[in-house]
Amino acid sequence: MATGDQADVLNRINVLLPNWFDGNGNPILEGILEAYAYAGSFNYSQMAYVLLQMxxxxxxxxxxxxxxxxxxxxxxxxxxxxENDASYRARILASVLQERATRNGMYTVILTLTNRAPFIFEPQRAADSGGYSVGGCGYDTFGSWSNPNCAYQCFIIVYTPIVKLVSSVAGYNIPTGAYNTPSQAAYLSPNDYAYIPNQQQIYNAINLTKVEGTVCWVRFST
Known part of the structure; x- marks a missing residue:
């Protein structure tokens, strides 16, 4: 018996009955009380559900x-x-409380969606392009060129999520999925399939975090 179920509500009603009511062995009274208990249990479950949605x-x-x-x-x-509730809820929370109008905010929201760190390059940011006579920057080495003509712009490489897909699982009427045989069979639900955000969702996330008046050039990579 759990709090709020039909048996619990029925027990609470019986406790409140006057002394001259004897519910034991009285099918008419028991039927009436069971009906009230059913309604009370249903109302309690609805209230519990509504409280979750707040x-x-x-x-x-x-x-x-x-x-x-x-x-x-x-x-x-x-x-x-x-998309299941857990994934959608995580995206909503990440966006509602998201730091905005900052490079870090954009980095974080893309990381949340893809679980992979994006590459962000701002041509007018010295830390992104380095300079001559400093370590890690020079001809024929990895790096990026600055360009004063690219004001208020950035280039973003978004890496698609690495997911573990469901594979090598036999279905019904397939011999490898038979009982008592070496097999690769399993029961699956929609939650077993990895959620992968589409490109439009990533564009929307970038637009929510970028500064107005700036341009973000986006490339998707694996």
């Missing part, structure tokens, strides 16, 4: 989509096809 960290189902609409505008931060 916080992003515990919200579920379509309520997460409604929360995203509240913060980012209608369909401004949609759930990806097949």
């Amino acid at each position: 916080r992003i960290t515990t919200a579920t189902d379509e309520n997460l989509d409604l929360i995203a609409n509240d913060f980012f505008g209608f369909n401004g931060y949609p759930r990806a096809a097949g």
Whole structure:
């Protein structure tokens, strides 16, 4: 018996019955009380569900989509096809509390989406381009050229996520998936498939964190 289930509610009702009511062996009274207990248990479960939806960290189902609409505008931060609640919730929290209008904010949001550190190059940032007569910079070495004509611009290389896909798993009516044989069979759910953000979601994240009036050139790489 768990708090709020039908048996719990029925027990609470029986405790409150007047002394002259004897529920034992009275099918009519028991039936009436069971009906009230069922309704009370249903209402309790609904209340518990509603309480979960009041916080992003515990919200579920379509309520997460409604929360995203509240913060980012209608369909401004949609759930990806097949994306589960945990992944969508993490993206919402990362964007709602995201540091904005900074290089670090952009770096962090891309890292959150892809789980891989992006490469960000600002042509007018000395730390990105280095200089002559300093270590780590020179001809025929790895580095980037500065260009004063590229004011308020940056170049970003976004690396696609490295995911472990489901493979080598037999399906029904496949001999390798038979019982009592060496096999590679498994029961899978949508949560077993890795979520991979699409390019538009990454573009949206960059637009949410970049400074207005700046240009970000984006390239995707593996």
